[in-house]
Amino acid sequence: MISNSVLKNTVLFLVLSIVSCGNSIKGREAGSKNQEENPLITAEIKTGADNYTAYLPLLKNKKAGIVTNQTGILSDKTHLVDFLLGKKIDIQKIYAPEHGFRGTADAGELIKDGKDTKTGLPIISLYGNNKKPKPEQLAGIDIMIFDLQDVGARFYTYISSLHYVMEACAENNIQLIVLDRPNPNGSIIDGPILEKEHTSFVGMHPIPVLHGMTIGEYAKMINGEKWLKNGVQCKLTVIPCLNYNRNMTYSLPVKPSPNLPNDQAINLYASLCLFEGTNISMGRGTDKQFQLYGSPFLPKSDFSFVPGPNLGAKDPTHNGKTCYGEDLSKIEKVKQLELKWLIKAYQTTSDKSKFFNDFFTKLAGTKKLQQQIETGISEKEIRKSWEKGIADFKTMRKAYLIYGE
Missing domain, CATH: 3.40.50.12170 (Uncharacterised protein PF07075, DUF1343)
Known part of the structure; x- marks a missing residue:
């Protein structure tokens, strides 16, 4: 049988736990075992500005x-x-x-x-x-x-x-x-x-x-x-x-820059930004920036878009031209730097000689990635070449x- 003092302390703990939850920008720990067992212990994120x-x-x-x-x-x-x-x-x-x-x-x-x-x-x-x-x-x-x-x-x-x-x-x-x-x-x-x-x-x-x-x-x-x-x-x-x-x-809570309008774009940004060093559009000049990719040089398909001037892109790549490619706005959140779209675009473009430009090496930080894609090295082997560098960085x-x- 629970004593009155224990009962009072339990109620007080619950009240304090509820009060302690902040009222700032929302953020929840994905898959947290502790949160599942006791949701009261997870407070809301406060940024440095709110601190x-x-x-x-x-x-x-x-x-x-x-x-x-x-x-x-x-x-x-x-x-x-x-x-x-x-x-x-x-x-x-x-x-x-x-x-x-x-x-x-x-x-x-x-x-x-x-x-x-x-x-x-x-x-x-x-x-x-x-x-x-x-x-x-x-x-x-x-x-x-x-x-x-x-x-x-x-x-x-x-x-x-x-x-x-x-x-x-x-x-x-x-x-x-x-x-x-x-x-x-x-x-x-x-x-x-x-x-x-x-x-x-x-x-x-x-x-x-x-x-x-x-x-x-x-x-x-x-x-x-x-x-x-x-x-x-x-x-x-x-x-x-x-x-x-x-x-x-x-x-x-707000766009970090004009062409990152939502969570999907922010999640795909690193993967699709590599297209900035190619002749492929990654959606600048549309309402799905960094959520799609395409160009006039890719095979015609059911999906197409036409970039045009808008906020943050006064003269987007392939301005006014029909681009064919893929819409990624509804795919699941990526958990790595995805190369599959870059490799696919290179393999299927009708103009390989003009696919890459000098900016690609700056974005990749190495000449090796372009060389690996051009020579047809598999994505698995490309990733293997990163392993030591990533391990040293983590340390x-x-x-x-x-x-x-």
Whole structure:
């Protein structure tokens, strides 16, 4: 028979468990045995931005700069810049990455400096010819805040912007605070390792295409591996997410960039982005960006689409031409870097001589992948050639993980 004291303690525990569940952006651990047995123990994910009690004291009486865009929001959809101004934080400047502060520019489009119409704050572009903040652009800044939503792919340029911001902060003795956010592809580590001779803004570090780290963990790796110029290290503070591990599913509250409109596109992004280095369209200029692929050079089929100018793609590949290929918008979530569509497209195109372009090697981070596909090596053998690089990377990354392996 249960005593009254035990019964009271049990009821109190249940009440506290319910109250402890957060009210921020939703994220559930896929297949969690503990969650199935006791759903009350799984709280909701809080991003670094929502973990504001950890960073507001660091900003007090400081002149702050902030690197962010439309993804820098709290759980109630308040933009971080507006939130910080409301807390009387002295924000001096906004630094905007590829696609701009409001996130509406095309991929690769030149972003100009300007002024935010809502707050009147100056905006410094960190894209085009000014990827790294200059000393004069950092004048008067005591502390820098970095809050961008990454998607876990090496060629997604927000981690390249992170590199240059860290380098500039190190060289100018400015503390950097990274507000962490979940990686929607956080459980996937896959692809060839970037080779040093193919370093570019779409691939700056010797990591696989899908790295399985949050942007906060990645910042720790950049610092720890001394990848910054001359091996400098910045004074780095990562504000972690709460109630998160990398095996959780996570749906982004806003588009991280114009051509990643939903969870499906974000999941397929790394696999289909390799088509950027070919004559195949991956849906820019449609309403299913990174959820389909095709070209006028592939065999005619029941499925076709015609790319046209739209937000984020003013002049898409094969603009106005009928493209044949596959619609991937309804397929199951992928759990690896998929090569089957790339291989199939190459094998069936009517114009193999113009299939690949120079950008492909930058995206792949190696010349080997193109050579392997052109010589007809099987996908199984291609994947086998990645194994050692991925194993070495996993060993290296262990030192920088915050949310388990």
